[in-house]
Structure formats: C-alpha cells, structure tokens
Amino acid sequence: MGKIVANFFISLDGVVEAPDQWHFPYWNDEMGAAIEAGMQSASAFLMGRKLYDEWSAYWTTTDQDQDFAKFINDATKYVLSSTMEKAEWHNTTVISGDVAAELREIKERTDGAIQMSGCATTVRWLLANGLLDELNLLLHPIAVGHGQRLFEDTPTHPLKLVRSETFQTGVLNLSYVPENAA
Secondary structure (H helix, E strand, C coil): CCEEEEEEEEECCCECCCHHHCCHHHCCHHHHHHHHHHHHCEEEEEEEHHHHHHHHHHHCCCCCCCHHHHHHHHCCEEEECCCCCCCCCCCEEEECCCHHHHHHHHHHHCCCEEEEECCHHHHHHHHHCCCCCEEEEEEECCCCCCCCECCCCCCCCCEEEEEEEECCCCCEEEEEEEHHHC
16 A cells, blocks of 8 residues: 655745755755655655646756656656646646545555655645655755745644654754554
C-alpha cells in the first residue's frame, strides 16, 4: 500500500511560499541527498491545480538533462482539481469528484510513496481527511516574515517526530507522521 508524503522547504516562522526567494543560501550536498532520496522513493507525485499549472509550464520546457526535470516529466502524476477536465502533461491523471475516496484507491494500488511538494492547502486538506501519511520539513534557520504559512487557521493536528537530522547549514530535516497513525 502506498503512502502520501508531503515535502516542504519551510522557514522558522512557518512560511512555505516562494522558497526560491529565501532557501538557496542553505542548499548543500546534504539537502541534495535528502531530496534525491525522496525522489527515489517516489512511485507517483501528487499536486494541486495551482502547482500543476506552474510546474507543467516550467518543467516541460526546462533542460531535460536536469535530474528533477527528467524525474517529474516521467513520473506518474495526480492533480487535484474541481475545474480541470483533462491534463496535458504526460502521465497526469486529474482527480475530482469524491477526491478522498479516489486517493484511498490510489494509495491501495500504489507501492511506495506518493510524493508531493508545496501545496499547503492540499496538505491541510489531506490531514483533515486522514490521508496524509508523512510530513517532511526542511526547516530553514530564517524568519521570512511574510507569505503563506503551512498551517493557517487550521484545527489541531497532533504529529509525532519520527526522524530528524541537522545539516551543516543549520537546516533541520524533520519527518513527522500523524499521531493517530504512529
């Protein structure tokens, strides 16, 4: 059975929006290895409509020799959308209607991780519906001060820390599971 694993670059003040504007000074080989391990464990990739629009426009036109471009273009992808009828990006299936039931079916028939990156609103929805299996945070030692936070106006979700690692840059690599799944 597959599991849904969400991954975020996150600041000390909980900001996950626009990490391209604040996270690169902290990039190093340790972080690259952690991200590579996540990619290698992926059987599929899950995203919301906004991320789909951004990534499909970017990654299909990027140098395909880049590891992530090749990975994401070849990967099985699922996009959650109530307005999109058909996905043009190779290997992409649109999930709409009873999304929770469809995701449970996808998890049942998937071996390995269904990875996702970004999509804070989607992660909040997955947590609320008992569908998120793991939350990986690369916690950066910076307070951004503005931008969308991972948890805004959400109910309480107890999480249990299952793995942690400190990178030389001060970034913490943290993995959590919902407490009711631990």
